[in-house]
Amino acid sequence: MSSRSSSIVRSVLPPAVFGVAFIAVWELVVKGFNLKPYFLAPPSKIWQKFTENIDLVWGAAKVSGTNALIGLLLGAFLGMAMSFVLSRFRFLNNLITPLAIALNAIPIFVLVAVLNNMFAITSEVPRRIMVTLVVYFIVLVNVAKGLTQVSPTHVELMKSYAASDTQILRKVRIPNAVPYLFTALKISAPASVITAFVSEYFGGSQNGLGSRITSNIANSKNAVAWGYVLGACLLGLTFYVISSLLEGVATPGGRAKRTKEGR
Amino acid sequence: MSAVEITNISKAFNLGSSNQVDALTDINLSIASGEFVSLIGPSGCGKSTLLRLIANLIEPTSGELVVNGKSAKQARLDQDYGMAFQQSGLFEWRTVEKNIELPLELKGWDKAKRQARATEMLELVKLSDFANHYPWQLSGGMQQRVAIARALAVHPSLLLMDEPFGALDEMTREHMQSELLSICRASGTTVVFVTHSIPEAVYLSNRVVVMSPRPGRVTEIVDVSIEGERNDATRDNSAFFKGITSVREALRGVEMSDHVRGIEDR
Numbered sequence: 381m382s383s384r385s386s387s388i389v390r391s392v393l394p395p396a397v398f399g400v401a402f403i404a405v406w407e408l409v410v411k412g413f414n415l416k417p418y419f420l421a422p423p424s425k426i427w428q429k430f431t432e433n434i435d436l437v438w439g440a441a442k443v444s445g446t447n448a449l450i451g452l453l454l455g456a457f458l459g460m461a462m463s464f465v466l467s468r469f470r471f472l473n474n475l476i477t478p479l480a481i482a483l484n485a486i487p488i489f490v491l492v493a494v495l496n497n498m499f500a501i502t503s504e505v506p507r508r509i510m511v512t513l514v515v516y517f518i519v520l521v522n523v524a525k526g527l528t529q530v531s532p533t534h535v536e537l538m539k540s541y542a543a544s545d546t547q548i549l550r551k552v553r554i555p556n557a558v559p560y561l562f563t564a565l566k567i568s569a570p571a572s573v574i575t576a577f578v579s580e581y582f583g584g585s586q587n588g589l590g591s592r593i594t595s596n597i598a599n600s601k602n603a604v605a606w607g608y609v610l611g612a613c614l615l616g617l618t619f620y621v622i623s624s625l626l627e628g629v630a631t632p633g634g635r636a637k638r639t640k641e642g643r
Numbered sequence: 644m645s646a647v648e649i650t651n652i653s654k655a656f657n658l659g660s661s662n663q664v665d666a667l668t669d670i671n672l673s674i675a676s677g678e679f680v681s682l683i684g685p686s687g688c689g690k691s692t693l694l695r696l697i698a699n700l701i702e703p704t705s706g707e708l709v710v711n712g713k714s715a716k717q718a719r720l721d722q723d724y725g726m727a728f729q730q731s732g733l734f735e736w737r738t739v740e741k742n743i744e745l746p747l748e749l750k751g752w753d754k755a756k757r758q759a760r761a762t763e764m765l766e767l768v769k770l771s772d773f774a775n776h777y778p779w780q781l782s783g784g785m786q787q788r789v790a791i792a793r794a795l796a797v798h799p800s801l802l803l804m805d806e807p808f809g810a811l812d813e814m815t816r817e818h819m820q821s822e823l824l825s826i827c828r829a830s831g832t833t834v835v836f837v838t839h840s841i842p843e844a845v846y847l848s849n850r851v852v853v854m855s856p857r858p859g860r861v862t863e864i865v866d867v868s869i870e871g872e873r874n875d876a877t878r879d880n881s882a883f884f885k886g887i888t889s890v891r892e893a894l895r896g897v898e899m900s901d902h903v904r905g906i907e908d909r
Contacts, residue, residue, distance in 0.1 A: 531730075531732065533728050533730045533732035534732055534734065536695075536700055536726075536728070536732075537726065537728075537732050538749075539700055539719075540698055540700065540719065540724070540725075540726045541722060541745070541746045541749045542719055542720045542721075542722060542749070543749050547749060551734075551745065551748075551749075552734070555734070555736045555737075556736075558736070
């Protein structure tokens with residue numbers, strides 16, 4: 381137990397010390413060189429504005445967070461559904477996967493400008509569609525890989541047991557795809573938050589964290605903008621931590637650890 | 644009754660195309676019930692292909708294959724045989740016990756019956772303490788023992804093994820060979836065993852089938868006559884060395900068109 385707690389100290393202490401030191405240096409540089417607040421706000425000021433405006437930050441975080449969460453769940457669901465279709469019909473796989481990968485590589489969230497035109501100006505739907513799209517492709521590519529790239533020995537074994545295609549799907553392909561799904565969710569969770577923020581830059585209601593950051597910068601309220609940035613960081617971190625914890629719960633026996641160790 | 648009856652079996656891949664490969668031509672082999680038969684030969688001689696034909700994982704191009712008195716396909720559907728590969732092929736998301744239960748699940752056994760059989764199998768391979776471990780927590784030799792336990796879980800009368808000890812170190816390997824023999828002795832299982840190790844083939848087998856490549860065919864069948872029960876002392880026995888010499892000479896007769904040996908064609 382003591383060795384375990386000491387290993388936690390060893391892994392947590394260095395980054396914590398580094399983080400604190402970084403903030404201290406930031407504070408000292410701003411104070412020491414007497415930097416103007418519109419150039420760079422000191423951390424103490426940012427923290428003060430953050431706590432002062434905590435209700436506003438929380439409200440904006442709820443708007444962006446809801447958009448990200450709805451898009452994340454919808455995208456993950458659709459991505460999984462499509463990957464099952466693709467693994468069942470291989471010719472579709474060859475047709476769609478290269479396209480999905482190509483789409484993944486371009487910043488498709490600029491599409492939100494087009495989507496904004498299609499819905500009411502105060503609608504959150506275009507932002508949610510955008511998040512859905514981004515998550516959809518990440519989940520699709522990864523889960524489809526997990527469903528198809530199974531060990532040939534496993535498939536031969538199942539055939540020797542006279543297993544049907546459905547049984548092979550249930551007992552080999554799906555369990556094989558589980559770690560891929562959680563990898564996809566770990567990538568998607570922060571991506572969904574980022575997409576939700578960026579989507580707010582293309583018009584619509586000025587109610588989310590992303591739009592608050594730009595509007596405060598436009599009003600030269602730099603420290604307040606930084607306060608919203610802090611809120612945005614915390615929101616992204618929350619999404620990431622939850623998806624990581626889910627992975628730990630859903631993959632028994634340290635399977636994640638084993639795959640990380642790179643078989 | 645013979646366990647496996649192979650009559651004029653041929654197998655060609657990419658049949659009729661310009662890159663047709665004749666993996667096996669005119670194989671005839673009869674394996675008696677309770678017999679231990681090894682298939683040995685250089686890379687590309689089709690020994691793994693022959694094993695997969697018996698397992699009905701692939702279909703022959705021509706010829707007849709009877710397993711346990713029925714067609715190879717029916718024998719597969721009835722789970723008449725168990726199979727083990729060089730990679731243990733354990734499912735890493737299942738515990739050791741659940742891995743052994745898998746073939747029983749597919750047979751539709753209920754939970755209590757499956758657990759009882761898994762416990763029995765774990766005792767057989769001396770891994771009772773590891774029932775709830777995951778495969779990655781075991782050594783390579785232990786994983787292979789679990790794979791053998793899984794192959795034997797349905798109490799098959801026939802065991803098909805494709806270099807099951809190929810990835811193990813020499814000490815573990817010899818230990819596993821002795822264990823396999825005692826398990827088969829106890830259960831009366833017929834074994835068809837693919838290997839490229841001459842001592843392994845001789846130590847384990849009643850008969851060693853020597854095969855040659857391009858096209859794959861049987862060149863000689865060496866009878867191994869070692870008196871009494873085989874154990875570690877057998878490895879110092881003159882009959883054992885005589886068997887090794889016979890197989891080696893039979894393999895020398897096999898014309899080698901390439902210099903690569905000991906590298907398997909999986």
